Amino acid sequence: MADWQPTPVDWTSTRGRILLAASELFAQRGYFGTSTRDIAEAVAIRQPSLFHHFSAKHEIFRTLIDMDLGPSIGRVRSRLTEQTTWGEKLHLTVASDVREMLVQPFDARGLYQDAVLAMSEFVQEKRGIEIFHDLVEELIRSGTRDGEFVECDAGFVLRAANGVLFETLREQGGPRGRMRVQRPLQAADFVLRALLVEPADLDRIRAVTQRRLSEAAVPAGG
Amino acid sequence: MADWQPTPVDWTSTRGRILLAASELFAQRGYFGTSTRDIAEAVAIRQPSLFHHFSAKHEIFRTLIDMDLGPSIGRVRSRLTEQTTWGEKLHLTVASDVREMLVQPFDARGLYQDAVLAMSEFVQEKRGIEIFHDLVEELIRSGTRDGEFVECDAGFVLRAANGVLFETLREQGGPRGRMRVQRPLQAADFVLRALLVEPADLDRIRAVTQRRLSEAAVPAGG
DNA sequence: GTCTATAAAATGATAGAC
DNA sequence: GTCTATCATTTTATAGAC
Numbered sequence: 001m002a003d004w005q006p007t008p009v010d011w012t013s014t015r016g017r018i019l020l021a022a023s024e025l026f027a028q029r030g031y032f033g034t035s036t037r038d039i040a041e042a043v044a045i046r047q048p049s050l051f052h053h054f055s056a057k058h059e060i061f062r063t064l065i066d067m068d069l070g071p072s073i074g075r076v077r078s079r080l081t082e083q084t085t086w087g088e089k090l091h092l093t094v095a096s097d098v099r100e101m102l103v104q105p106f107d108a109r110g111l112y113q114d115a116v117l118a119m120s121e122f123v124q125e126k127r128g129i130e131i132f133h134d135l136v137e138e139l140i141r142s143g144t145r146d147g148e149f150v151e152c153d154a155g156f157v158l159r160a161a162n163g164v165l166f167e168t169l170r171e172q173g174g175p176r177g178r179m180r181v182q183r184p185l186q187a188a189d190f191v192l193r194a195l196l197v198e199p200a201d202l203d204r205i206r207a208v209t210q211r212r213l214s215e216a217a218v219p220a221g222g
Numbered sequence: 223m224a225d226w227q228p229t230p231v232d233w234t235s236t237r238g239r240i241l242l243a244a245s246e247l248f249a250q251r252g253y254f255g256t257s258t259r260d261i262a263e264a265v266a267i268r269q270p271s272l273f274h275h276f277s278a279k280h281e282i283f284r285t286l287i288d289m290d291l292g293p294s295i296g297r298v299r300s301r302l303t304e305q306t307t308w309g310e311k312l313h314l315t316v317a318s319d320v321r322e323m324l325v326q327p328f329d330a331r332g333l334y335q336d337a338v339l340a341m342s343e344f345v346q347e348k349r350g351i352e353i354f355h356d357l358v359e360e361l362i363r364s365g366t367r368d369g370e371f372v373e374c375d376a377g378f379v380l381r382a383a384n385g386v387l388f389e390t391l392r393e394q395g396g397p398r399g400r401m402r403v404q405r406p407l408q409a410a411d412f413v414l415r416a417l418l419v420e421p422a423d424l425d426r427i428r429a430v431t432q433r434r435l436s437e438a439a440v441p442a443g444g
Numbered sequence: 445g446t447c448t449a450t451a452a453a454a455t456g457a458t459a460g461a462c
Numbered sequence: 463g464t465c466t467a468t469c470a471t472t473t474t475a476t477a478g479a480c
Contacts, residue, residue, distance in 0.1 A: 014463080030337030032254030036456060048457075049464050057456065110337065114392065115252030150415075153408065159393045160412050163385030170336065171381045186375065190382045193372075194416040236445080258474065271446050273475065 009067070011105055015053045017043045019067075019106060022060045026110030027174055031061055058121040061111070065125045068108045069132065072097060076135040084208070086143030087196060092209045093136065094161060095188035098168055099213060102183065107174035112166065133158055140195070149195040161191045185209065231289070233327055237275045239265050241289075241328060244282045248332030249396055253283055280343040283333070287347045290330045291354065294319060298357040306430070308365030309414060309423060314431045315358065316383060317410035320390055321435060324405065329396035334388065355380055362417070371417040383413045407431065 009016045021042035025034040036057050040047040054060045075096055079089040101108050117126050137158045143149035168187045172180065185206060192202055231238045243264035247256040258279050262269040276282045297318055301311040323330050339348050359380045365371035390409045394402065407428060414424055 028337065028340060030252065030254055030335065032252055033337050035454075037454085045463090046465060048459095048466085051457065052463055113252065113335075115250065115255050115332065118251060156390070156393070156405070156408055157412070159389040160386045160409070163387070163389030164382045165385070167381040167385030167388075168378070171378070183378070186378055187382070190379070190416045194412045199421060257472075259472085267445090268447060270448085270475075270477095274445060277475095279474070 023064050023106035027107040031116040065111050069128045073132050086148045087205045088208050091188045091192050091205045094191050095184040095209050098184040098187045101169050109169055109174050245286050245328035249329040253338040287333050291350045295354050308370045309427045310430050313410045313414050313427045316413050317406040317431050320406040320409045323391050331391055331396050372419055386412055
């Protein structure tokens with residue numbers, strides 16, 4: 001995990017429909033608040049039939065997290081290799097993370113809950129989140145070192161940026177909500193304004209992000 | 223609800239110890255992930271004895287939310303009546319919210335989960351949260367109107383600020399974590415830097431907040 | 445105010461027919 | 463690949479003794 005591209009899912013297959021329905025239920029009622037019967041009902045199969053596609057309830061959850069986290073890590077990694085300013089990297093990272101979460105077919109809002117990730121089944125996923133955090137923290141620290149970002153506690157800023165990202169998603173109501181197209185840029189603007197030594201640079205940075213975002217899908221591999 | 227000061231709790235009584243233990247378990251494992259047996263065990267009584275103190279599991283949760291939310295609403299209301307700049311009001315609001323959550327004896331991290339609040343038992347609490355949001359949104363909108371804050375979507379900024387607040391608390395590990403004293407100011411700085419038209423004002427604003435925070439408990443009633 | 449005993453329902457998962 | 467039937471466990475909550 002932590003990097004590889006998950007095998008694409010056929011969202012019309014039973015397996016795909018289970019993932020889709022489960023992600024929505026997890027987002028609405030949480031992992032513990034969603035029973036395997038609820039999921040089965042949403043897919044219109046019987047509860048035991050679920051276990052033909054996933055060996056356990058937690059395997060559904062794991063699959064969803066990995067599908068969301070893998071590409072995210074890939075995107076930051078990709079940003080770190082580019083010849084751009086730190087401000088551009090961070091702005092594009094935040095904006096494309098928000099956008100991906102809004103355009104992907106499943107709902108990722110219920111996935112990053114400490115209470116759930118605390119279970120032993122998810123050590124691997126916790127490690128993946130840690131990797132993602134380390135990469136973004138490195139990005140922030142570099143920006144500060146080179147005088148682009150204000151002096152700050154990178155660990156704290158990482159958390160703050162994460163909070164902005166998730167609340168943005170929460171407010172949107174997930175992929176089902178009518179996507180407000182400006183949200184990815186607004187979220188990135190908020191974080192960058194809080195960090196930039198030269199707030200005047202923001203307009204230029206936003207223009208760069210806007211262009212890159214419109215280049216189809218912002219390929220993760222470069 | 224929505225405003226009144228909850229009756230003070232004796233944290234050494236059985237009822238108080240139930241609230242304390244439950245808040246920690248809710249924070250660690252979530253509402254649905256915590257059973258009444260878990261709570262009883264932490265308090266060293268038998269599970270049915272809980273129901274002598276609270277008529278249902280959700281009443282424990284309700285009590286905790288109300289204890290946290292009521293004072294929060296009181297504080298913002300109080301800020302709105304003061305003769306200070308909008309920047310000062312917002313900075314102090316964020317900082318004292320973070321600080322209160324870090325110094326109060328119970329752990330509020332597990333309380334504001336959409337998945338839990340979606341239950342019909344908590345309509346009243348959802349309403350309280352709405353009131354709090356409306357007040358903060360009004361504060362932000364006023365700051366923008368008077369040219370102190372940048373042009374923005376107040377609803378979005380409210381969410382972003384909220385995200386910063388909760389991630390700060392999450393990172394701290396709740397009241398049990400060794401409080402990093404600078405966190406309340408860091409969180410408020412982050413939000414204000416993202417909003418201020420004149421970032422240079424931040425130092426002065428921070429000084430004001432610092433003074434008010436050190437005036438004992440920042441009385442909510444004035 | 446706490447206990448034991450227990451009800452009543454829901455949960456994740458398995459066995460085996462079709 | 464889906465079904466019925468069912469198990470073992472855990473859940474919230476109640477009854478009633480002390």
